[in-house]
Amino acid sequence: MKEFFKVTDLKQVLKYAADFPCVETEEIPLHETSGRILATEIVSDINLPDFMRSTMDGYAVRAQSTFGASEGTPAYLNLKGSVDMGTVPSFTVKAGEAAGIPTGGMLPDGTDSVVMVEHAEAIDDVTIEVYRSVAPGQHVIEVGEDIKKGEIILSVGRKLRSQETGLLAAFGKEFVKVYRRPVIGIISTGDEVVPITDIPVMGQIRDINTYTLSGLVKEAGGIPVSFGIVRDDFDDLFEKSSAALAQTDMVLISGGSSVGMRDFTTEVLSSLPDSGILAHGISISPGKPTILAKAGNKAFWGLPGHVVSAMVVFAIIVRPFIEQIGGLSPQHEKRPKLTAFLSRNISSAQGRVDFVRIRLIRKDGVLWAEPVLGKSGLINTMVKADGMIEIGINTEGLDKGTEVEVIAL
Amino acid sequence: MKEFFKVTDLKQVLKYAADFPCVETEEIPLHETSGRILATEIVSDINLPDFMRSTMDGYAVRAQSTFGASEGTPAYLNLKGSVDMGTVPSFTVKAGEAAGIPTGGMLPDGTDSVVMVEHAEAIDDVTIEVYRSVAPGQHVIEVGEDIKKGEIILSVGRKLRSQETGLLAAFGKEFVKVYRRPVIGIISTGDEVVPITDIPVMGQIRDINTYTLSGLVKEAGGIPVSFGIVRDDFDDLFEKSSAALAQTDMVLISGGSSVGMRDFTTEVLSSLPDSGILAHGISISPGKPTILAKAGNKAFWGLPGHVVSAMVVFAIIVRPFIEQIGGLSPQHEKRPKLTAFLSRNISSAQGRVDFVRIRLIRKDGVLWAEPVLGKSGLINTMVKADGMIEIGINTEGLDKGTEVEVIAL
Numbered sequence: 090m091k092e093f094f095k096v097t098d099l100k101q102v103l104k105y106a107a108d109f110p111c112v113e114t115e116e117i118p119l120h121e122t123s124g125r126i127l128a129t130e131i132v133s134d135i136n137l138p139d140f141m142r143s144t145m146d147g148y149a150v151r152a153q154s155t156f157g158a159s160e161g162t163p164a165y166l167n168l169k170g171s172v173d174m175g176t177v178p179s180f181t182v183k184a185g186e187a188a189g190i191p192t193g194g195m196l197p198d199g200t201d202s203v204v205m206v207e208h209a210e211a212i213d214d215v216t217i218e219v220y221r222s223v224a225p226g227q228h229v230i231e232v233g234e235d236i237k238k239g240e241i242i243l244s245v246g247r248k249l250r251s252q253e254t255g256l257l258a259a260f261g262k263e264f265v266k267v268y269r270r271p272v273i274g275i276i277s278t279g280d281e282v283v284p285i286t287d288i289p290v291m292g293q294i295r296d297i298n299t300y301t302l303s304g305l306v307k308e309a310g311g312i313p314v315s316f317g318i319v320r321d322d323f324d325d326l327f328e329k330s331s332a333a334l335a336q337t338d339m340v341l342i343s344g345g346s347s348v349g350m351r352d353f354t355t356e357v358l359s360s361l362p363d364s365g366i367l368a369h370g371i372s373i374s375p376g377k378p379t380i381l382a383k384a385g386n387k388a389f390w391g392l393p394g395h396v397v398s399a400m401v402v403f404a405i406i407v408r409p410f411i412e413q414i415g416g417l418s419p420q421h422e423k424r425p426k427l428t429a430f431l432s433r434n435i436s437s438a439q440g441r442v443d444f445v446r447i448r449l450i451r452k453d454g455v456l457w458a459e460p461v462l463g464k465s466g467l468i469n470t471m472v473k474a475d476g477m478i479e480i481g482i483n484t485e486g487l488d489k490g491t492e493v494e495v496i497a498l
Numbered sequence: 499m500k501e502f503f504k505v506t507d508l509k510q511v512l513k514y515a516a517d518f519p520c521v522e523t524e525e526i527p528l529h530e531t532s533g534r535i536l537a538t539e540i541v542s543d544i545n546l547p548d549f550m551r552s553t554m555d556g557y558a559v560r561a562q563s564t565f566g567a568s569e570g571t572p573a574y575l576n577l578k579g580s581v582d583m584g585t586v587p588s589f590t591v592k593a594g595e596a597a598g599i600p601t602g603g604m605l606p607d608g609t610d611s612v613v614m615v616e617h618a619e620a621i622d623d624v625t626i627e628v629y630r631s632v633a634p635g636q637h638v639i640e641v642g643e644d645i646k647k648g649e650i651i652l653s654v655g656r657k658l659r660s661q662e663t664g665l666l667a668a669f670g671k672e673f674v675k676v677y678r679r680p681v682i683g684i685i686s687t688g689d690e691v692v693p694i695t696d697i698p699v700m701g702q703i704r705d706i707n708t709y710t711l712s713g714l715v716k717e718a719g720g721i722p723v724s725f726g727i728v729r730d731d732f733d734d735l736f737e738k739s740s741a742a743l744a745q746t747d748m749v750l751i752s753g754g755s756s757v758g759m760r761d762f763t764t765e766v767l768s769s770l771p772d773s774g775i776l777a778h779g780i781s782i783s784p785g786k787p788t789i790l791a792k793a794g795n796k797a798f799w800g801l802p803g804h805v806v807s808a809m810v811v812f813a814i815i816v817r818p819f820i821e822q823i824g825g826l827s828p829q830h831e832k833r834p835k836l837t838a839f840l841s842r843n844i845s846s847a848q849g850r851v852d853f854v855r856i857r858l859i860r861k862d863g864v865l866w867a868e869p870v871l872g873k874s875g876l877i878n879t880m881v882k883a884d885g886m887i888e889i890g891i892n893t894e895g896l897d898k899g900t901e902v903e904v905i906a907l
Contacts, residue, residue: 119694120724123713137878140700144804144875174730175690177700193690193803193875195701235876242881250907251713252880255805258694258709259877281584281602285528285667291549291586292604300667304532304660315529321583394602395553396664424884425858425865427836449834456834466553466602467644468668469546471661472651475833498659 097368099442099482102381102406105367106413109388112271112338114416116264119257122249124310125267126416131243136233137259141196143172145228148187148209148217149200155222163218168211172197187217196229203228235259246418268416273311274333275302277318278326278344278354279394284318297396297468298343305403309411311339326357334361334384338414341407344394351378354391358382361389372441372482375465376402388414397465401444401477404496426494429458431478436486446474447495458493474498506777508851508891511790511815514776515822518797521680521747523825525673528666531658533719534676535825540652545642546668550605552581554637557596557618557626558609561634572627577620581606596626605638612637644668655827677825680720683742684711686727687735687753687763688803693727706805706877707752714812718820720748735766743770743793747823750816753803760787763800767791770798781850781891784874785811797823806874810853810886813905835903838867840887845895855883856904867902883907 114128143149150166158164171189172178178197182188187204188197196203205228208221236242242260243253249267257265277299285295296318303313316333319326326342333340342354358366364384371379375398380391388410392399412419429449437443447458458478463470476495480487487493523537552558559575567573580598581587587606591597596613597606605612614637617630645651651669652662658676666674686708694704705727712722725742728735735751742749751763767775773793780788784807789800797819801808821828838858846852856867867887872879885904889896896902 119709120712123716138703139698142703142875144873174688175692175702193688193703230873230875234873235878242878251710251717252805252809252877252883252907254713255706255710255877256881258706259704261694261697261704263695279583279602283584285670286672288670289548293584294547294551294602295668295670297664297667300528301660301664303529304663307532308660313529396661400661425836425838425860427834429834451834464553464639464643466551466639468661468664469644469651472665474661498661 096370096372096377096441099371099373099406102368102371103409105381106410108383109410109414110386111416112269112414114266115269116266119254119263119265122254122257122265122267123251125249126310127243127245127247127249127265128268128416129266130241130245131257131260131262133236133238133240133242133260135260136238137236138230138232138234141232142230143190143192143194143196143203143228144230145203145205146192147190147206147228148204148219149182149190149196150187150202150204150219150223151182151184151200152202152223152225152227154184154186155204155219158219158222160220163220166217166219168215168217169197187219201225201229244418246416248417271311271338271411271415272314272336273306273411274314274316274337274340275299275306276316276329276333276340276342278321278342279318280321282318282344298394298399301396301400301468302341302343302403305400305408306411309408310415310417311411321353323353323356326353327360330357330361330389334387334389339388339390339411341390341392343392343399351391354380358384358389358391364389371402371406373401373405374438374441374443376405376444377441379406395465396468397446397471400471404477404498405444426496427476428492428494429456431487431489431491431493432457432459433489434486435460435480437480437484439483439485442482443480444477444496445480446470446477446498448473449475449495458495471498505779505781505786505850508780508782508815511777511780512818514790515819517792518819518823519795520825521678521823523675524678525675528663528672528674531663531666531674531676532660534658535719536652536654536656536658536674537677537825538675539650539654540666540669540671542645542647542649542651542669544669545647546645547639547641547643550641551639552599552601552603552605552612552637553639554612554614555601556599556615556637557613557628558591558599558605559596559611559613559628559632560591560593560609561611561632561636563593563595564613564628564631567628567631569629572629575626575628577624577626578606596628610634610638653827655825657826680747680820680824681723681745682715682720682820683723683725683746683749684708684715685725685738685742685749685751687730687751688727689730691727691753707803707808710805710809710877711750711752711812714809714817715820718817719824719826720820730762732762732765735762736769739766739770739798743796743798748797748799748820750799750801752801752808760800763789767793767798767800773798780811780815782810782814783847783850783852785814785853786850788815804874805877806855806880809880813886813907814853835905836885837901837903838865840896840898840900840902841866841868842898843895844869844889846889846893848892848894851891852889853886853905854889855879855886855907857882858884858904867904880907
């Protein structure tokens with residue numbers, strides 16, 4: 090029995106991510122920030138809102154003027170005027186008085202609450218009847234109630250969603266400093282691989298991995314750059330690898346699952362300037378024949394040729410590296426996962442972490458994870474899958490009915 | 499008590515989505531398909547793979563030649579040659595013979611399985627010892643095992659992930675017919691709203707909604723087009739609305755929560771050519787003062803001005819409409835939701851569907867949904883939220899510990 094790999098533990102490999110530096114930052118227009126990673130702390134320089142606003146159409150009052158009011162014994166208030174949107178009211182309101190106010194309008198001096206228009210009625214041009222009492226602060230947004238001046242509103246490393254973009258709009262941030270998207274080079278290898286525009290002859294297959302990996306890189310927030318297909322040849326691979334390394338932040342070589350190609354990949358990774366191999370084989374399945382090297386301060390991956398293996402390694406290992414160099418703060422990405430119940434027993438080998446493709450099925454109100462069977466060379470198994478589940482390194486398998494966390498695919 | 503809205507039931511409003519036609523289709527390069535909606539059925543025109551492939555480095559054999567082989571009593575086979583990647587082997591292999599084969603290599607005629615290189619040893623240039631028996635079909639991918647010729651591999655309306663892109667690559671689809679992204683016009687209204695580049699004076703606020711809604715439109719697969727801010731003026735709003743309607747597939751007016759502005763919006767929606775109001779008020783909270791009109795064959799929305807209300811209405815109602823006109827098949831989007839346990843009691847009014855912002859907290863291994871309190875004018879409550887939960891129309895509230903489904907935000 091030969092042993093080809095001195096495999097590295099999955100957890101150890103993931104720790105190497107911290108060895109790679111973040112990409113630089115850039116200023117981009119606010120409307121392009123969705124999904125990007127914030128590279129600067131945002132501190133509030135104003136109170137939001139900066140004035141007391143009404144949350145309802147109605148009448149701005151001093152709350153005490155309404156105390157005890159009911160349908161049977163309404164409070165009668167003198168109409169002092171009407172608030173125009175977007176302007177400062179030119180009058181003040183005293184006890185026993187009220188002012189018409191639209192939703193979003195600024196409360197006049199002297200008022201602390203708003204009576205909803207549904208709970209009042211104008212008797213004539215200068216008097217209203219109020220049928221319900223309000224408490225101070227009712228139906229208003231106080232100064233600084235959304236955000237207080239001086240508050241840290243967003244921290245470095247946060248992924249910006251639509252609401253964060255909206256918050257930045259509220260503070261007038263026309264341009265925002267974010268990490269630029271990491272550029273990821275992709276090289277396909279193998280004498281049997283042909284461009285997708287070719288009609289493969291017997292023994293050949295089209296280049297699936299470049300397209301699959303490019304899609305995954307985009308989903309991870311990166312920019313994929315394809316360097317095409319390299320034959321099983323040291324010089325070609327070395328040249329393409331050097332070019333990719335010079336032009337990108339990280340390189341993924343896929344293929345080379347055959348011994349010869351694997352040897353080339355290892356040799357090339359060792360021959361690059363200032364390089365060292367960090368892991369040659371990782372204790373996961375599928376995906377064991379994965380190589381991680383460091384060239385200068387960039388990560389350089391030899392991914393398995395089987396498309397499923399390459400996708401699993403990407404989802405579990407490469408993606409966290411891309412997020413790390415892309416500036417994403419890990420604390421912001423620890424999002425909880427969907428759970429489901431395993432629909433059948435699964436066996437697993439100890440000493441490695443297994444990732445099993447599953448399809449989600451709802452039956453009698455219960456969500457089941459049903460394993461999608463098939464070899465790691467079959468892309469159709471990924472097309473049928475909704476996600477993956479992890480079987481721990483010290484587990485011999487999982488029983489039907491076990492609750493499992495689903496890694497989305 | 500006045501009643502401003504004759505509210506429409508949420509389910510009824512969602513049913514209107516089917517009244518709006520899909521956008522046209524377009525052909526795009528394969529590498530741009532990630533996240534797009536397929537507009538054509540894809541039928542396999544080849545077997546995938548088209549030849550029997552090895553999944554391991556090793557020796558291609560006729561399985562019966564290895565029956566009974568073990569470490570103690572190895573089988574001795576004559577080496578017939580070696581398979582080169584990407585080519586058709588020029589020899590056949592008979593009983594008692596073997597051929598070296600790399601992972602992904604084509605099996606020579608006469609073989610049906612592969613002995614892993616770990617389970618064999620070359621004695622000399624023409625003979626190998628085999629220590630384990632293999633079964634027919636072992637360590638090979640059969641012809642058509644991934645996809646059979648003539649199989650429907652992807653159907654219309656499917657959202658394309660990386661693996662679907664990879665599958666299309668395997669079939670040489672350099673260009674793919676997808677629905678074009680729906681173009682969504684966004685108009686902000688209100689005399690108090692100023693562009694984000696302005697410094698608001700007292701009584702004014704910056705235009706948050708245009709940015710928030712633009713982000714949400716992108717996440718929903720659409721292309722947002724901003725038509726700026728319109729003052730509370732019928733003619734201006736009519737003109738901008740007409741322009742937006744002519745240039746886009748759907749229009750979102752936000753703001754106009756005040757009675758006056760709401761009246762303008764209703765009037766404008768009624769005055770547009772070939773238009774009718776489908777819903778004026780929807781039985782949800784927040785988001786009740788939402789207007790849906792049909793102008794020609796396009797949906798035209800009057801969304802609440804409060805940013806949280808507008809986001810909730812978008813997530814729950816507008817997004818399904820965008821997906822519908824964008825060609826997404828509903829069966830492909832019924833993805834299960836994360837569940838969590840409610841951290842405290844929540845009360846709710848009957849007769850409407852309530853959406854409560856929540857933050858997810860893991861404590862003692864249990865995932866809790868903790869309500870984020872705050873008025874619907876406070877964007878910070880959305881920034882703090884991980885999701886929302888729904889409280890049904892006939893429910894008075896939910897008890898602490900209830901298991902709830904989380905709508906991601």
